[in-house]
Amino acid sequence: MRIEFLGHSCLYIETGSHRLLIDPFIQGNPACPVTLEELKSRNITHVLVTHAHGDHWGNTLDFAREGAQVIGIVEVTGYAARHGASSIHGMNIGGSFAFDWGSVVLTPAWHSSSFPDGTYGGFPTGMVLTIEGKKIYHAGDTTRFREMEWIGDLGLDLAFLPIGDNFTMDLHEAARCLPLLRPKLTVPIHYNTFPVVHADPTLFSAEAEKLGYKVQIMSSGATLEL
DSSP states (O other), X not given: OEEEEOSTTOEEEEETTEEXXXXXXXXXXXXXXXXXXXXXXXXXXXXXXXXXXXXHHTTHHHXXXXXXXXXXXXXXXXXXXXXXXXXXXXXXXXXXXXXXXXXXXXXXXXXXXXXXXSOBOOSOXXXXXXXXXXXXXXXXXXXXXTTHHHHHXXXXXXXXXXOBOSSSOBHHHHHHHHHHHOOSEEEEESOSSSGGGOOOXXXXXXXXXXXXXXXXXXXTTOEEEO
């Protein structure tokens, strides 16, 4: 499995014959290293959306209208269907589903959610993906919350946590999440895309290492393999 960081909170995951995007904020994302057309040429099979804000919903419909299945909370997938998505799979907090490439569990995220046109986007989420026997947590936009300990009980191999402050927790709060989540590896996201979410990921890494947790800082376009 290959995971590519596309800036902000966007991930591209290749597993077998499937190509997944999480929070596909491509156009308008100054940190994204690839164009929308370049990503379309990869024939994306699934788009997973944590919540409806424009910097996460992003270009979902561009991929959905070409056949990619949209996965997320029911309000998000319902909106996608009403706007041209040909395949959706709606879920809700705590629910899980096994797809042919792996499984998804939706988790809570403390945030808000509405589409750029003002339509209500349902409760914001994080998600735990199980792919090729590995568990990957994408926290979405959130702050620290006590129930993260339950997410950690799933046995996380990799966690993607926002550190940019203002709209999400800051890097200090993100570091305090680690004893709850207990991931083998953490990657900071949702920072330095815009001035209002400026953060120094090396400070997050230093705090994490003091707590005994490993961090990998990924520049936009960087990849890792699990």
